[in-house]
Amino acid sequence: MLFRSRRLEDLFGGRLDDLAYNDLAALVGNPDAAEAEDLDYKQAHYSADDKGREELAKDVAAFANHLGGLIILGMAEVNGIPSKVFDVDLQDKDLRHMHQVIASNTEPKVPWEEYRLTNPTCPGKGIWIIAVPRSPLGPHAVTAPPVKGSKEVLRYPRRARSQTDWLSETFVATAYRDRFAAAAAREERINQVEYDLLSEIRNRNTPHLLVSLMPEIAGCMPINHDSFDRYGNELRTIQPFLGRQDQPFATVRIGARRLIVEEPRQYSTASRAELHRDGAAAWAIPLRTRPITLEDGEIHSAEPDAVVHILMSALHFLGSHARDRAAATGTTYVSVWLLDEPSTHPKVLPMLSLPLPRRTPALPLRIDRYDPRESEPIELSTQACKQATAHGTALLDDLADANVGLVQTAALLADELFQAFGIPEARPITQSGHLRRSEWQSSLLNQITAWATTHGVQFLDG
Structure with missing residues (x-):
């Protein structure tokens, strides 16, 4: 496993690779499971257009540049608290798309892993977890073209509370120095x-x-x-x-x-x-x-x-x-x-300035x-x-x-x-x-x- 978090494992009731669909569905309405600097909810898959590609690259880079965290696909939220499960497709084509987007639109490429939790009553659908560890290769930049005009020439996101901030030039320079x-x-x-x-x-x-x-x-x-x-x-x-x-x-x-x-x-x-x-x-x-x-x-x-x-x-x-x-x-x-x-x-x-005892070579x-x-x-x-x-x-x-x-x-x-x-x-x-x-x-x-x-x-x- 690339990502481990004792806080989230205690919240979910186990390691990510041990979780079942109902463990995540049980979080609905739980204020302790609110979005935070290590947790984000998405009701649906990221869209396949330019906006969706930029959003996915930004979200994984933001976690990698901070403490690491989880993106939960298939859960809606109200004021950050999970409010309802909306099962998403758990198809290999969706996984290939995410791999391609993250590999092509982050630099250095963000490491991540995925977990698919299938709804026992609806095969092929369920909740998808994108797990992003804190990265020793950071800071990671988003290289996808901005959908909206932006003053941000340096596009280095970082998770901040339940939102995403863009790092300043000074912060990026400091992060590179800290990496080395x-x-x-x-x-x-x-x-x-x-x-x-x-x-x-x-x-x-x-x-x-x-x-x-x-x-x-x-x-x-x-x-x-x-x-x-x-x-x-x-x-x-x-x-x-x-x-x-x-x-x-x-x-x-x-x-x-x-x-x-x-x-x-x-x-x-x-x-x-x-x-x-x-x-x-x-x-x-x-x-x-x-x-x-x-x-x-x-x-x-x-x-x-x-x-x-x-x-x-x-x-x-x-x-x-x-x-x-x-x-x-x-x-x-x-x-x-x-x-x-x-x-x-x-x-x-x-x-060797200290004498070695007499011994067999x-x-x-x-x-x-x-x-x-x-x-x-x-x-x-x-x-x-x-x-x-x-x-x-x-x-x-x-x-x-x-x-x-x-x-x-x-x-x-x-x-x-x-x-x-x-x-x-x-x-x-x-x-x-x-x-x-x-x-x-x-x-x-x-x-x-x-x-x-x-x-x-x-x-x-x-």
């Missing part, structure tokens, strides 16, 4: 989150996967005695690795504006996660590898399905923290590093498959790699809900990581959100199958 400043601030923040975690594990000499994220709209996780007891019990009893049943986290403690979660200390390379109050989070996870001797010498070799499984698990675990503990919303910036040892991460270089890292019937690996990598990195943007709900969107996000990131080893793509998953059954070894296949079955993720058998 926010992006820079998120990048700086995630760099600091990674640095803090790396400073604690820099002495290790084994391969690690480091996953970090920073939500676009930061949250605020309360840290006090009650919340720490609750979070501590929760984190010690959850299973962050998809499909597994064990509970790996033994230690939960408080750091500066964060929770620190670790595996038992008897493990020399235990995983460590730092869950920050604003929803930012990072998790460093040691990889299980095989020492293999090749012509060029000894290497560490990781299996592709194991890397993918850890990556998906980390994205889900960190996304759940950001959304469910810190109450962050929207999209999140994600950073992933696959390292032959933590000290090869660029952010560790400034720390790290082995080069490769990604290769194994056939239990063969003694040698099925080579996939064309070269070893000290560090591979991938970055992207994901919807927090996709990560936290662990659905097809999680697989799609992980596939995009995993492909980038694998390409650093000379591998075209991460075969265990696809960017369309499927799992390839033949690419999962038996040690993980049962785990990932149990998870996929529960979360509606499908396998490709070929």
